[in-house]
Amino acid sequence: MASDGIGEIEETAGSDIPFGTRLKLHRSRRGLTREVLGGLVGRSASWVKALETGRLGTPKLPLLLKLADALRIRDLAELTGAGSIPVEPFSGPGHPRLPAVRAAVNAFAPAADRPVPGLPHLRARLRGAWRARHAAPDHREVLGALLPELIEDAQAAVHAADRESHRRAARAVLSEVYSLAQFFIAYQPAQSLLWRVCERAVVTAREADDPRALGIAAWLMVQAHRDAGDWDAADAVAEGALAHLGAHLDRRDSDELRSLWGSLQFEAGYTAARRGESGAAWHRWDTARRAAERLPAGFYHPVTSFSRAVMGAHAVTVAVELRNGGEGVRQSLRSEAHTIPSRPRRARHRIEQARAYRLDGREGEALRLLAQAHAIAPETIRYNGHARAMIMEGLHSREHRARAAGLADRVGVPA
Incomplete structure (x- = not known):
């Protein structure tokens, strides 16, 4: 039997294990206190305790779904012990274009005979994709149509680079393409794919030695860790990226880097707020606000939306x-x-x-x-x-x- 008690639930799924026991074991496995879990679903720590001790019965479906989301449970049967009820139909669908995007990400290598577009052309397509994403009401449909070919072309550009400087430049573009893909994949039933592109974006940006690409990738990595409930990891990424960007803020083209620095300050505040740390959360927000006020009027970051x-x-x-x-x-x-x-x-x-x-x-x-x-x-x-x-x-x-x-x-x- 697993030491955290989850093995007992899995081995005796059909037995009469109380809802409260299941909830407590899943909460413990996630490392969440009653106060934190209660806050994530809009309830108090005493409400969570009442569920776990059996003083309250199984909540209705809306709250069950909130608990499942906070605990990263994909089937309500893990909480209720009843027949399988997948969470996906209630939490959100998978987009029809998801398989094509997944195939492009998972491809082992670009085809040997694939034409390789020039980097100026790739950058222009990437800028156009960001603009289209911000302008479209059906932005996932727009990105889903653009991403497969964009991913494959950016990968091909890295493979075809014949000099290290060209390879670094191509990697910076590829990293941002992976970041763009996260906007399409997020909140779909594709968590492993999301983490794959998230990690590739960070690694590729590091290999490119490009502060802008790394700032974007880190900004999204912070969100991924926070949404997964790993707040310490979210803080570590935010602090590391802030230090890295901070060393470049005196550059001539520093407006964009300053906006990424401000975006990461806010994300750190967001994580603090989720922890319930009011003072730290508002301090970070105010630091981000002051960074926004130092940007030119009308500045709007094409990825993070950071602006006044x-x-x-x-x-x-x-x-x-x-x-x-x-x-x-x-x-x-x-x-x-x-x-x-x-x-x-x-x-x-x-x-x-x-x-x-x-x-x-x-x-x-x-x-x-x-x-x-x-x-x-x-x-x-x-x-x-x-x-x-x-x-x-x-x-x-x-x-x-x-x-x-x-x-x-x-x-x-x-x-």
């Missing part, structure tokens, strides 16, 4: 992660979502605003904001676990069921 415009959206996220709905609403009213150029980022901001209103007990306003997010970028809300959970919660509300049902139909949430 996005800092209000970041403030909403910090408040929400600290489980402070009232502050989240206040920050929401102060933010100016219409100034965010990126449609996916603007839609995500609406979802974060909805989370704030939901925490503040204003479910109708939350659903209204989710409808706005869907109008801005349907593919953002379709793959967002927080949005899907809020819609499912609305389906269980007598007052708001009709509005939630309409959203569920459009987003693809099982009603």
Whole structure:
């Protein structure tokens, strides 16, 4: 039997192991305290304890899905002991273009007879892909169509490079292509593929010795570690990347590097907020804000969206992660979502605003904001676990069921 108790659950899946016991063992395996797990699902540590000790029964489906997401469980049977109920239909679909992107990433090597495009041409295509991603309401469809050939061409450019300087330049492009792929793969049922491109982006950027590529790759790596619940690893990556970028901020082209430095400061604050460390979270946010104010007016990073415009959206996220709905609403009213150029980022901001209103007990306003997010970028809300959970919660509300049902139909949430 496994020492953490999970082996007992796996070996006796059909036996009558109480829900609370299963929950406690999975929580222990993930290394989460009751307070942290409760915060991740919008409940208290005492609520988690009541579940684990059997004073409360198995929660309803919306909360079960939140627990499964926080514990990285892919089948609700691991918690309930009932028949297999995969989480994917509730947490989000796999995009039809995912197999083609996976095949391009997994290819052993480019075909020997494949024409190799020049690096200026590859860079122009990459810039165009970022612009298309920010402009499109169906941004995953757009990226899914572009990525397979872009990945293969960037890989071919690295293999064909005949000088080390050319190889480093090609690796910088390839690293950013892998970073672009993460925006397509994230929040789909493809965790191993996500980690593969995440790690390749970092390694390739290091081999390129390119601060910009490494800053982008590290920014995404921090998010991946945080979403996986490994907050210490997220902090380690953020601090290492901040130190690396900090050594380059006096360069003539430092505006972009400063924006990446600011992006990483915010991500460190995001992680602190998820830990419940309010002072550290807001300090990091303020440091990022000051970095944004040093950038030229109108500057907007083509990858991270870092800018003056996005800092209000970041403030909403910090408040929400600290489980402070009232502050989240206040920050929401102060933010100016219409100034965010990126449609996916603007839609995500609406979802974060909805989370704030939901925490503040204003479910109708939350659903209204989710409808706005869907109008801005349907593919953002379709793959967002927080949005899907809020819609499912609305389906269980007598007052708001009709509005939630309409959203569920459009987003693809099982009603």
